[in-house]
Amino acid sequence: MAGFDKVVTSYEDAMAGLEDGMTVLAGGFGLCGIPENLIQEIKRRQTRDLTIVSNNCGVDGFGLGVLLEDKQVRKMVSSYVGENALFEKQLLDGELEVELTPQGTLAEKMRAGGAGIPAFFTATGVGTPIGEGKEVRVFNGREYLMEEAITGDFAIVKGWKADRYGNVIYRHTAQNFNPLAATAGKITVVEVEEIVEVGELDPAQIHTPGIYVDRVIQGTFEKRIEKRTVRSAD
Amino acid sequence: MAGFDKVVTSYEDAMAGLEDGMTVLAGGFGLCGIPENLIQEIKRRQTRDLTIVSNNCGVDGFGLGVLLEDKQVRKMVSSYVGENALFEKQLLDGELEVELTPQGTLAEKMRAGGAGIPAFFTATGVGTPIGEGKEVRVFNGREYLMEEAITGDFAIVKGWKADRYGNVIYRHTAQNFNPLAATAGKITVVEVEEIVEVGELDPAQIHTPGIYVDRVIQGTFEKRIEKRTVRSAD
Amino acid sequence: MALTREQMAQRVAQELQDGFYVNLGIGIPTLVANFIPEGMEVMLQSENGLLGMGEFPTEETIDADMINAGKQTVTAVKGASIFSSAESFAMIRGGHVDLTVLGAFEVDVNGNIASWMIPNKLIKGMGGAMDLVAGADNIIVTMTHASKSGESKLLTDCSLPLTGKGCIKKVLTDLAWLEIADGAFILKERAPGVSIEEIQEKTQGKLIVPDHVPEMVFA
């Protein structure tokens, strides 16, 4: 019996079941901590009409940007986009829809989606275009917007290490949206740099408990740097 | 200049500013991970008319139970109480008010309080006495209750290790409500078993970042066991 | 013959599947852990913040910082994870737990459950029960079919204050295995030697009895 062994050995198996029109939640901030191989597999599959929920949309030729090349994305839900020329073009041509969402609200919407909270209130966006059409309610004399949770058919996540049970830890600021996306996918797929023995990760130090994870795959990563800023060595 | 050094050396300093009528959020589940010395300091101060938000109320003579002895508590917000005879007596005598709150809702209320979310929706409690007087709203065909956040004048927290900046980690299941209470106190006081050097805790493995913490104190703990269950050695 | 507590736990254990994350309430549900079929892997979630609860510790390994939701000292299995109460109920409320087993005072034909409060008796609180019944899709309620004085606990309408509304679909009593659908209890199995008549007599809510109601089979 398979028990809790969630390891798959091919990217094809990792993304099995992805269909046209689905919603995919993706971890990552800029190009940091993005599930680059899972994104490539979505490109290989040529799945279309996708809604992608991700803080950003990669760059031309890397990260989620590659899904624009064959117009696989119908709609992006993001806080900041347009680091890529193709994105801009498809947006202006009306081939791509964008739902801009404040970064903290986006993070909280994913967390809520995973946590069974259908909606919450936040002061973020009150009196701005983001608040249009949304319910405003006063608590303690201050106005708040009601924001609804986000869930996805798939969540694609980049971890650092995972065990076969799907317990995951993230490395440095490559954590970002990854643990939130992980909780909110009907099917959550995590690609990692290393699969470790069950019991190797400290139970109190696991970022994403295996209960949220359906599939784990080990990959190799380019980890492209978007803005290389350095100082000279002392 | 003091910078980020949050260490205090006496329990009197740790609870300085606590006044009659305040709301105190306390970490712990049963007697596990309770801030036992901070509770004792509240008793020593004889602060009265307190509202205590804590999953449980300790036992007779230990944990939050000691605050009942001199009738310091006006109201408890908890999910499960009555492991102590004194609690039962004061409740029946009308000397103590109890607001029963489902455990998950209580945890989420504290988390929301710390995260600037004034209210959220949950299916927990719909159609039960807990839902009376609360707004019910339908999302995706299901009914949910609106629940409001909880914040406190003080949060009292039991950690395992902390550094001088107030970065905290918890040990095993002594984590429970502690990191949630820590985020939601105007003044958050953490007592720990060990104060470690700044830099000793792995930045990616900190349960409570120092930004939530105002005071840290090192103590010694009895760690009483409420239900001792053992098997014979193999 | 009515099932013993152990038999009830054993019958519930037949509903387990390999790879299930399971939350077991206090009492009979806890006993289910003793009947996990050989070779099957099940992970126990304890709502105080432990996924992968293990057996009790020995006198040598007991640790005040390692308890379950029943406040018993426990251990963690290999591959366990430990987290805050907010994270724990995110799992529960978010529907990530595959099976929840808990006791009750009453259930009714609309899937309502009453398990925490008896008016005019001391109320200790609901703990995590309201979150568990609201969050789980797959819940099994375990309880005796009737009270000691013979009053049915399977009702048209729960008489006691509810723990959750419309959330129960499966009930195991000491007499029967029942499912709840379309405003009725459907009798799926009966305890060995228990007659359909006895079950009918002790079920106050609408009971649908199929043509064939097999006896439970225990290995």
Add this chain to the structure above:
Amino acid sequence: MALTREQMAQRVAQELQDGFYVNLGIGIPTLVANFIPEGMEVMLQSENGLLGMGEFPTEETIDADMINAGKQTVTAVKGASIFSSAESFAMIRGGHVDLTVLGAFEVDVNGNIASWMIPNKLIKGMGGAMDLVAGADNIIVTMTHASKSGESKLLTDCSLPLTGKGCIKKVLTDLAWLEIADGAFILKERAPGVSIEEIQEKTQGKLIVPDHVPEMVFA
């Protein structure tokens, strides 16, 4: 003389206090980190999930997994913590950050701020700016007092879509330090050599000029 970008950063840095947790936006706000007074400890929060941002790495220590909210490669100071975006914005939204410094296109006498969207131009998004202005009590907006063509950015009503409503109380421009209260800008300090008349001329919204408006002092 109008302040340089460095002088603006220097003036903002005078508002820092020992032990402050600070979020610095892109542009002039980022420069503030260069003017933290000697012996003062300030911790920088970066909303992608880093509390305790340090200097840029060297070529040898650069790490793709360690960036700030501007997507620049950075380091972490001793005592830093790293967490998810949800936790990061819990800090921000929950009001735990002591000071937020960010740029803007316009602010108005009611404390409204517009900083993210110019209609009919490509909209890239608000990133974390809406959360930052809604979450912080203590915000300093840094911007030039007027556009290159001389149009005031301190208005009666913001003309551009808002980033936040009624949340700005302090503005540092290249000409002046102003506070916003009771529907007006209050001129608190002026840049060295800048006349009150020039500030009045370049401020479209109601401006209150106290009897004494000192010049800024730079160490």
